[in-house]
Amino acid sequence: MNDANHPETQPFLLQDERDVDEPSRPFEGAKRPGRRPLVAHLQAQNSRTIVLLLALLMFIIVTSGMLIMMPIFRLVEDTVCHRYYKKDPSEKIDERLCKVDGVQSELAYLGGWAALLHSFIGLMAALPYGVMADK
Numbered sequence: 001m002n003d004a005n006h007p008e009t010q011p012f013l014l015q016d017e018r019d020v021d022e023p024s025r026p027f028e029g030a031k032r033p034g035r036r037p038l039v040a041h042l043q044a045q046n047s048r049t050i051v052l053l054l055a056l057l058m059f060i061i062v063t064s065g066m067l068i069m070m071p072i073f074r075l076v077e078d079t080v081c082h083r084y085y086k087k088d089p090s091e092k093i094d095e096r097l098c099k100v101d102g103v104q105s106e107l108a109y110l111g112g113w114a115a116l117l118h119s120f121i122g123l124m125a126a127l128p129y130g131v132m133a134d135k
Contacts, residue, residue: 080106
């Protein structure tokens with residue numbers, strides 16, 4: 001057997017193509033002398049800016065989540081209202097009729113269970129993530 005043609009004896013890269021001894025360095029095109037990237041003025045310069053941007057992002061996400069919940073709550077209220085009056089779901093019910101105590105107490109009951117379930121899931125998810133964060 002000829003060792004010169006064996007795949008493990010021939011290097012995949014030539015010696016000048018290897019980066020074995022060189023430490024990893026950032027992309028060379030990112031910093032060109034005398035030339036700033038177009039978005040350099042948009043980069044956060046200190047930690048306070050980063051915290052403010054994260055707080056703004058969190059506010060936008062929570063607000064959008066709350067805005068999507070309004071039509072969902074109305075659909076749930078409509079479903080409970082149809083069950084309360086024992087009407088077919090295809091029939092239209094005036095929204096004022098859904099504001100009676102029987103319908104609203106059923107909605108409060110469902111909302112309480114939903115909050116309990118949401119809290120329980122958050123508690124169960126927090127424990128493994130807390131353990132992983134400690135490691």
